[in-house]
Amino acid sequence: MERIQPSSGALADAYxxxxxxxxxxxxxxxxxxxxxxxxxxMCAHCFSEELEWxxxxxxxxIISFTVVRxxxxxxxxxxxxxxxxxxxEGPTLMSHIVDCAPETIAVGLPVQVAFASWSESVALPxxxxxxxxxxxx
Amino acid sequence: xxxxxxxxxxxxAADTRVGVVPDRTATELCxxxxxxxxxxxxxxxDEVDGLVTCNSMAQPMLYHAEAIAEYLxxxxxxxxxxxxxxxxxxxxxxxxxxxxxxxxxxxxVIAMADSLRxxxxxxxxxxxxxxxxxxxxxxxxxxxxxxxxxxxxxxxMARYGTRPEHFAEIAVACRAHAARNPAAQMREPITVxxxxxxxxxxxxxxxxxxxxVSDGGAAIILTSAERxxxxxxxxxxxxxVGEGHGHEHISQAQDLTASAARxxxxxxxAMAGLRPVDMDFxxxxxxxxxxxxxxxxxLGFCAKGEGGAFVCExxxxxxGQLPVNTHGGLLSHCHPGNPGSMFALxxxxxxxxxxxxxxxxxxxxxxxxxxxxxIMSSHSTLILGREEG
Numbered sequence: 001m002e003r004i005q006p007s008s009g010a011l012a013d014a015y016x017x018x019x020x021x022x023x024x025x026x027x028x029x030x031x032x033x034x035x036x037x038x039x040x041x042m043c044a045h046c047f048s049e050e051l052e053w054x055x056x057x058x059x060x061x062i063i064s065f066t067v068v069r070x071x072x073x074x075x076x077x078x079x080x081x082x083x084x085x086x087x088x089e090g091p092t093l094m095s096h097i098v099d100c101a102p103e104t105i106a107v108g109l110p111v112q113v114a115f116a117s118w119s120e121s122v123a124l125p126x127x128x129x130x131x132x133x134x135x136x137x
Numbered sequence: 138x139x140x141x142x143x144x145x146x147x148x149x150a151a152d153t154r155v156g157v158v159p160d161r162t163a164t165e166l167c168x169x170x171x172x173x174x175x176x177x178x179x180x181x182x183d184e185v186d187g188l189v190t191c192n193s194m195a196q197p198m199l200y201h202a203e204a205i206a207e208y209l210x211x212x213x214x215x216x217x218x219x220x221x222x223x224x225x226x227x228x229x230x231x232x233x234x235x236x237x238x239x240x241x242x243x244x245x246v247i248a249m250a251d252s253l254r255x256x257x258x259x260x261x262x263x264x265x266x267x268x269x270x271x272x273x274x275x276x277x278x279x280x281x282x283x284x285x286x287x288x289x290x291x292x293x294m295a296r297y298g299t300r301p302e303h304f305a306e307i308a309v310a311c312r313a314h315a316a317r318n319p320a321a322q323m324r325e326p327i328t329v330x331x332x333x334x335x336x337x338x339x340x341x342x343x344x345x346x347x348x349x350v351s352d353g354g355a356a357i358i359l360t361s362a363e364r365x366x367x368x369x370x371x372x373x374x375x376x377x378v379g380e381g382h383g384h385e386h387i388s389q390a391q392d393l394t395a396s397a398a399r400x401x402x403x404x405x406x407a408m409a410g411l412r413p414v415d416m417d418f419x420x421x422x423x424x425x426x427x428x429x430x431x432x433x434x435x436l437g438f439c440a441k442g443e444g445g446a447f448v449c450e451x452x453x454x455x456x457g458q459l460p461v462n463t464h465g466g467l468l469s470h471c472h473p474g475n476p477g478s479m480f481a482l483x484x485x486x487x488x489x490x491x492x493x494x495x496x497x498x499x500x501x502x503x504x505x506x507x508x509x510x511x512i513m514s515s516h517s518t519l520i521l522g523r524e525e526g
Contacts, residue, residue: 004279007272015273038274038389064295064393066287067340068279072267076279082339084288084388094275094388102340107295124277 001075011039019123024058024113027051037091058113060087067102096126110134142408143525145234146365146372147357149178150486155353155471156322159255163193166250166354168208174356179369187215187242189233191225191249191475194265195256215242222510223422226478227517231378233359249476250354271386283347285387285512287339290427292393301341303445304426305332308345308468310454315465317496322349323469346426348467355479362525373489377520379404387512398435401516409520413437417501420481422508423466432507463496478508489523
């Protein structure tokens, strides 16, 4: 059984293409300079249609998380951690926190992007605790 | 701009049996609720010229309201099915009240039912759950519905020091109300320890922090205040109504610990000319315990961040300062999905008619009802009263 795959579309495909080459892509508005996620056909702030894909630093902070004990389907190994990550560039996205014991996770901790395979052709961003920044902050 | 305040009234209200009702389909539950509400109002179907429903997940239909009208063999001039998740009920009432005031219809039936417990296969139920969330950027991570609300709970805990015991207190209070309601699905009293010792579903939410999965339906009859005087039941007046729509997907929320319930509530209070302290009871959307805590704060019953203290110290149970979910709520009365808040509505009608039996709030004059859909996304607030103004 396969995990849920992201549905397709021109903008989503461009985002996934970034994930395949290890880049977390955000749109940046050429007019107002704001980054946005999820990708849209216009800047949600100023409605400019001049948007550029840029590679995010991949660094962010956990603004909330939960440990899912009862999985949504057999394709997901519980427990798994669903979190909301606020990226350094501003936007927030949903992701997983991986490679750590759930009890070590807390709101406010810094995280760093990694990429995980979701199918033969799709990779998605996941996050790991950024121990380097965690200890220095 | 003219206000809806005191212009329309509820003159009929009824619930079907709720909980596990395998002998009725979702369509039949919807129809049955209408028959019961018409009987309560003392009118026949020929007097109905408006019908509003919400779609069913167990028996979805492309034109749901039209199909229900056809089943009843009525031909309303105002007819639609709405969908805003749990917020549908009061959004619909807002629309229907406007339709009555502008002359689109005179007597509107609002009816909602579903059979999530008996009418859905496990595959359908999982599909329904996994279809919540953004199809490209959220769903692949496998968040369950409790997980979305757990994100709100965890953020509130981190920011305000709220504890799992505070959330548990809400489940305990709803169960205490349900214990006084013979119609409720779950009536056995529970303690905070029972909640905290129940299975963890998505941290910090335990099984007993989560609402029920139920069958059931309810309907109300809405008409103009003028017409309402001719009905046999004492009218219950719509004094204030407001909505607020913040986002759809939780990852796009401006703030995880505050919601558009603030704007929704402020609009309803402004229309009614009333304040939180005027409310004799509140029915707050409780799909999961944290929603009640956030709503208490956003609707002005306590300051932001003090929801935990409010439920423990002021109290929201039958003897509390503000009884919340006097029928038992989605946590203990029943939760058939989108129709969930209909039962808060019918309960409020009975509270304001002073016919709520053992659970009657003494001399109840005003009640506030709040519903939300999405993940704290779409909010609607309703203020009802015994008197027209």
